[in-house]
Amino acid sequence: MGLLSIIRKIKKKEKEMRILMVGLDNSGKTTIVLKINGEDTSVISPTLGFNIKTIVYQKYTLNIWDVGGQKTIRSYWRNYFEQTDGLVWVVDSSDLRRLDDCKMELDNLLKEERLAGSSLLILANKQDIQGALTPDEIGKVLNLESMDKSRHWKIVGCSAYTGEGLLEGFDWLVQDIASRIYMLD
Amino acid sequence: MEDDDPSFATETLDPALQKKHHDMLERLSARHQARKSDSPDTSSSSSTLESTSSFLAKFSDARRSIESRIAESRFVSSSSASSSTDPSKHKSDLADISVAINDLEKLLAENSYFLPSYEVRSSLKMVSDLKQSLESLSAELIPKKKFSFKSKSTNKKPEPKLPEIQKPDVVSPPNFLVPVRDSPGLRNKHGETLVKSFKGSSIGEFTLSDLDSCQVQLTGTVNALFLHRLKNCNVYTGPVIGSILIDDVEDCVLVLASHQIRIHCARKSDFYLRVRSRPIIEDSNGVRFAPYCLDYKGIEEDLKTAGLDEETNNWANVDDFRWLRAVQSPNWSVLPGEERVSSVSISSNADS
Ligand SMILES: Nc1nc2c(ncn2[C@@H]2O[C@H](COP(=O)(O)OP(=O)(O)OP(=O)(O)O)[C@@H](O)[C@H]2O)c(=O)[nH]1
Ligand SMILES: [Mg+2]
Numbered sequence: 001m002g003l004l005s006i007i008r009k010i011k012k013k014e015k016e017m018r019i020l021m022v023g024l025d026n027s028g029k030t031t032i033v034l035k036i037n038g039e040d041t042s043v044i045s046p047t048l049g050f051n052i053k054t055i056v057y058q059k060y061t062l063n064i065w066d067v068g069g070q071k072t073i074r075s076y077w078r079n080y081f082e083q084t085d086g087l088v089w090v091v092d093s094s095d096l097r098r099l100d101d102c103k104m105e106l107d108n109l110l111k112e113e114r115l116a117g118s119s120l121l122i123l124a125n126k127q128d129i130q131g132a133l134t135p136d137e138i139g140k141v142l143n144l145e146s147m148d149k150s151r152h153w154k155i156v157g158c159s160a161y162t163g164e165g166l167l168e169g170f171d172w173l174v175q176d177i178a179s180r181i182y183m184l185d
Numbered sequence: 186m187e188d189d190d191p192s193f194a195t196e197t198l199d200p201a202l203q204k205k206h207h208d209m210l211e212r213l214s215a216r217h218q219a220r221k222s223d224s225p226d227t228s229s230s231s232s233t234l235e236s237t238s239s240f241l242a243k244f245s246d247a248r249r250s251i252e253s254r255i256a257e258s259r260f261v262s263s264s265s266a267s268s269s270t271d272p273s274k275h276k277s278d279l280a281d282i283s284v285a286i287n288d289l290e291k292l293l294a295e296n297s298y299f300l301p302s303y304e305v306r307s308s309l310k311m312v313s314d315l316k317q318s319l320e321s322l323s324a325e326l327i328p329k330k331k332f333s334f335k336s337k338s339t340n341k342k343p344e345p346k347l348p349e350i351q352k353p354d355v356v357s358p359p360n361f362l363v364p365v366r367d368s369p370g371l372r373n374k375h376g377e378t379l380v381k382s383f384k385g386s387s388i389g390e391f392t393l394s395d396l397d398s399c400q401v402q403l404t405g406t407v408n409a410l411f412l413h414r415l416k417n418c419n420v421y422t423g424p425v426i427g428s429i430l431i432d433d434v435e436d437c438v439l440v441l442a443s444h445q446i447r448i449h450c451a452r453k454s455d456f457y458l459r460v461r462s463r464p465i466i467e468d469s470n471g472v473r474f475a476p477y478c479l480d481y482k483g484i485e486e487d488l489k490t491a492g493l494d495e496e497t498n499n500w501a502n503v504d505d506f507r508w509l510r511a512v513q514s515p516n517w518s519v520l521p522g523e524e525r526v527s528s529v530s531i532s533s534n535a536d537s
Contacts (some may be wrong), residue, residue: 026430026447042492045462046447048504049305050297065294070467071449072506076309079290094390094409095430096368129408129427130389131368 015060017177018083020118022109023090024102025069028125031160032090033066036170041160046070050080060174074105081114085177086121088169091142093124093132093157099141106142110151119176120153121169128159152176237304240296247289248311254282255318262326275326279319286315368392368411374399382533383407383423384483393420402531406487410443421479421531424459424491440479440529442493448472455520458500459493466517467506473520476500481533 021029025046033053034041047068055062065080067073089106092098109115122144124135133141135157147153154172158165258278293308300308370392371379376399383391383405393401394413403410403422410425415434420441422429428445435452442459451469458464459477466472476496488494501519508514 026428026445042444043461044445045504046445046465046506048465048506049309050294052294052297070447070465070506072467076313079312080294094368095411097392097394097411097413126409126427128389130387132389 015182017060017062017085017174017181019062019064019086019088019173020080020084020115021064021066021088021090022077023069023088024092024095024098024105025071025073026095027069027090027092027102028160029066029069029088029090032123032125032158032166033064035160035163036166047073049073050076057170057174060178062174077109078112078114081112084115084118085181086173087115087118088173089120089122091122091124091138092126093134093138094126094129096133099133099138103142110147116150117180119173119180120147120151121173122153122155123165123169124155124157125160127157127164128161152180236296236299237301240292240300241304244289244292244308247285247292248315251282251285251289251315252318254278254285255315255322258282259322259325272327275323279323279326282319282322286312286319289315370394370411371396371401378402380532384533404481404483404487404531404533406491410441412439421529423479423481423484423487424493426491438526440477442477442479442488442491444491444493456500457525459488459496460499461493461497463499463502463504465504465506466514469505469507470516472517474500474503474517475520475525478526478528480528480530483533 021033023029030044030047030051031041033051034044037053037055047066047070050065050067053062053064053066055064067077067080087109089109091102095102110120122138122142124133124138126132127134135155139145139155144153144155154169154176156165156169156172158169160166258275262275290312293305293312297305368390369388371381371394372392373395375397378400379396380402381391381404383403386405388407390409390411391403391407392411392413393415394411396415396418398417399415399419401418401420401422403420405423407423407425409427410422410429412420412429412431413433415437417436418434418438420437420439422441425441425443427443428447429441429443431439431446431448431451433450434448434454437451437454438457439454440457444461446456446458446460446464448456448464448466448469451466451472453471455473455475456464457475457478464474476498477500485494503514503517505514505516508516
């Protein structure tokens with residue numbers, strides 16, 4: 001039995017999905033994870049390492065890995081690539097100055113072979129801020145249309161403050177992963 | 186930091202590795218079971234401490250064993266008469282060590298949710314160091330094709346050309362398809378006093394950039410504030426509801442209040458802060474911290490709106506992301522009381 005079938009078998013029993021959240025520092029990853037988990041988001045420090053949250057979502061158990069995005073931490077991202085089912089790339093839509101950094105880091109990530117099979121959700125966060133770029137504009141800046149055809153991806157505008165867009169994004173992600181992994185159910 | 190995983194570590198067809206992965210998944214699911222059956226409030230400090238210390242014991246055992254395996258491999262290879270030991274033996278030793286390092290990393294990952302952040306950071310650093318030593322070991326044991334100069338050219342050319350260092354692919358500057366608009370802000374000023382009130386405005390994010398020798402006064406609340414390339418400036422701001430992102434400031438005095446404050450590349454600057462979470466610095470030095478000290482008419486109400494009406498004393502809980510040791514970072518300090526400015530009063534009825 002190959003490794004993949006072993007993983008699938010175990011995952012199937014548990015209905016587990018492994019989700020990796022990355023993005024530049026300050027984009028709102030930790031706030032998003034706490035918000036979907038219904039926790040208090042009023043006191044969050046920049047992430048010095050990573051957090052893991054296990055969230056039951058519909059009939060699935062999501063293991064969400066929220067990894068810090070400060071420059072010093074970015075070199076550790078690749079330690080978490082293995083067995084990632086879903087990749088969530090979070091963008092601060094109000095941070096116009098660093099959009100090129102954001103594009104560069106995302107492009108590097110998508111070159112990563114170990115992430116090749118994962119579904120990609122891009123969250124254009126902080127839509128509640130007046131003056132933030134729309135998801136369409138972010139999609140153009142990141143040049144998403146030119147992405148490898150085999151990649152399943154979607155961009156959704158959201159706000160970790162109001163919660164708007166988060167469910168839409170995660171619904172898509174979970175369905176997309178489920179349709180690949182649990183197809184045989 | 187830019188080290189790559191040894192390529193054989195990611196080979197997934199190796200049956201030993203398969204088993205490791207399998208075991209890891211088993212452990213993961215066992216952990217979930219264990220956590221599910223835990224009562225919700227098991228976060229008593231004693232149980233956490235217990236787990237932290239047992240984690241540390243386990244982690245350092247595993248780490249020591251990896252270190253000694255690396256040392257052993259190095260010793261064996263250097264002491265064996267010929268360096269022609271079977272390279273495939275070397276390869277399998279290296280692969281074993283690499284698997285052990287991956288396991289160590291997973292141990293850390295699985296336990297990180299309860300570990301204090303300092304432990305997480307220093308453990309991450311240790312894992313990364315192990316990878317580095319493994320990599321240099323593998324470079325020693327399995328040398329790449331030796332670079333040799335052709336004897337023919339030696340007499341003609343006294344200095345052989347060094348092999349050119351390969352440049353990483355140059356990322357072409359992003360070509361924005363959308364005209365990225367500038368956010369509202371104050372830019373490119375020299376020697377001016379700049380005053381702005383957000384009261385009654387719908388501004389969400391605001392930028393101060395490329396200011397030299399200016400005094401800036403911002404009153405009222407805003408959602409996000411970006412400070413970029415400020416030199417020799419005094420900046421006084423009312424509370425920010427989201428975060429303040431600071432990049433490249435020198436010789437400044439900044440009086441700021443915000444949910445989060447992130448400081449990058451700051452030199453010789455004093456920060457007077459009120460902040461709900463821990464302020465952080467990265468690539469900075471000579472920065473000093475003191476409590477927020479701004480006053481203008483209506484500030485109490487603005488602080489309340491932003492949830493910053495209480496002094497948390499977080500201004501002194503600075504995390505230096507470049508500093509991995511438990512001892513105080515040399516890059517920042519608390520501003521001594523006698524050097525602090527006393528309360529700063531500014532006017533709130535600036536034109537907007
Ligand atoms: N207005 C607004 N602010 C947000 C939103 N999401 C996050 N923030 C704020 O943005 C700042 C950064 O949020 P974090 O969740 O710490 O960001 P992060 O991506 O986890 O950052 P790192 O851990 O350093 O990688 C905080 O001050 C949040 O309050 C949002 O949807 N709207
Ligand atoms: Mg975070």
